[in-house]
Amino acid sequence: MKRVLITTLAVLPLFAGCALVTADPVPPSPALVGVNAQNAAWESQVERTRAGAGVEFTPLEDARRAVDQARAQDRVESYDADALAQAEAALAKADAGWEKIADRKRRPVDKLADVADDAHRAQRLAEIARYTAIREINLEQLNQQIESQPAQTMQGGTAATGIAGSGANLLGKRVIPDRLGDVAFETGTARLTAPSRAVVQRLAAVMRDNPKYGVAILGHTDNVAPGDASIQRFVKANPGLEEQAPTHADQVRAFNLALSSARARSVARTLVENGVEARRIGARGFGDTRPIASNDTPEGRRANRRIEAVIVPGPDSQAAQQAGSGS
Template sequence: MKNTWLIALGLVPVLAGCSVFESNVVPPSPALTGVNAQNAAWQSQIQRVQDGDARFAPLEDARAALAEAEAQPQVADYAADELAGAHTAFEQAEQGWQALAGKRRPASDALGEVAEQAHRAQRLAEIARYTAIREINLETLIAVNDRLKARAAEQPTPATASASASGARDVRPVAKADQALVGQQVVPDRFGGVSFETGTARMKTESQAVVRQLAELLKAHPTVGVAIFGHTDSVGPSPESIDRFVAANPGLEKQAPTREDKVRAFNLALSAARARAVAQQLVENGIPARRIGARGFGDTRPVASNDTAEGRRANRRIEAVIVPGPDSPQAQRARAGS
């Protein structure tokens, strides 16, 4: 089914100009300056253990990260490529270390090569694990949001005018105030829309103020999270853009897609890249990445007809919905197994 590669493609940041969200979750490998400092640092990472064996700390860190990634449920579903890359890098690092482990003082440049592969393995393993966690959580958040929307459609929001008119002070606990926000679509409904340069994930300058307002709201309500949903209209990009997109994704061409398939794949990837760009901006504004989910839906959830310019403008949108966060009562009960 072509839907399979459409879904897989939506999980990978492939468009030029989009921000790679994982870089905000996984720290880069440490950078050392100065040859002497670097040499000393590599040598200090060697740990002599029982029976004269030696261990190299970067390799052990990578081994632990890989074990955690493999233990993460559904990691193979959401981050198979990253996990495979982690395995490859780890095997190369381990082979390099085996060639050096018996030496009393291995050459620093050789240690550096092993460390580089080990750091790459660790980063890819952590990216794979975090990606799976985020995707699993986001599936839950989407389901919660759908239920909340359905409930809101059936039940009117309780009136609060009398309390406001009397000047009564709101003495509810912070968690309750946070929970009152859950289910609200604050972008575009509350703060306005987020727009991008045509065919890219580069946010327009004026839209950054919207993201800052959203960040301030999240800071003021620490137990909630936010789900960022990207949507496009059904119109495809120029033939040149399609060609560049396919060239950047060689696996797509192997599926022998029609032009319509290519347009849908492009729109799906673009919407995901835009959602991640908003998430990136939130992180840069001080919101922990674990409180943010980002997903693109392409042109699959229109709110207006794509036959008119006005309808297409309405369909090109970012939605930000407040959802229970990782520190919410719901999440705490789930962790406790209740």
């Protein structure tokens, strides 16, 4: 069962309206115009060490620092061991390529480019692993807070959003649905309804007005099975899931988990479209695992099909930095 649910996480973009929102802090390899410009760029990044005993290649040094930071990140092995392993492999390849040319008086530009490409890949993957762990740690802390405290409401308001307050007054507050309204989707998809898009736009206004904070988007479904045709399309679209020969109940749980995740990410994408930095947004689906009402009645199922948006510390806040350092 656990393997079935994990497999679905890789296929969330299959749902209509779903977009993967990431906060990638690493730029791609630099795009240069013309061979001469490219040659000059690579050569300019080869520098003497401070002791003067050797030379360094800046992209490779950047990659080493990124991999070291990822290795030191608390619980990175639990949350994104694959990305870290790929980063280490890319760094090893870049190191090996650099060793072959480091001592040459004239280094082939194509070899420098190969080293730089491997180094950029290592840096990118290391940053992904590190920030994934930071995000998941923050979301864990948020989930613990939500489970231990009843939802809190905000006092005061403005004409635009119905919310006022700053500083710690916003942290931990569930603004959707408590203050801004419910979010709904077209049946069986991750496409926001028009009224719900307006709700998300109001949330975006709150986030723009409070740039130091982040928001966790949590998606939930009821436990109702979709139609057989939908289930079969879902399973066939995901060979890894089909190969595990899951029971029908497992298929339903996997579908609902994927759908709730797709819906949470659809909300996150809409926030980005309305001016909120992706790095300030976390999105996660829980499927039908956290009902707040009985699934035996239409009213209960309606309550369980929900999106929650909770204000959390932003990535640049002291709380986030402490979580990132493992303190």
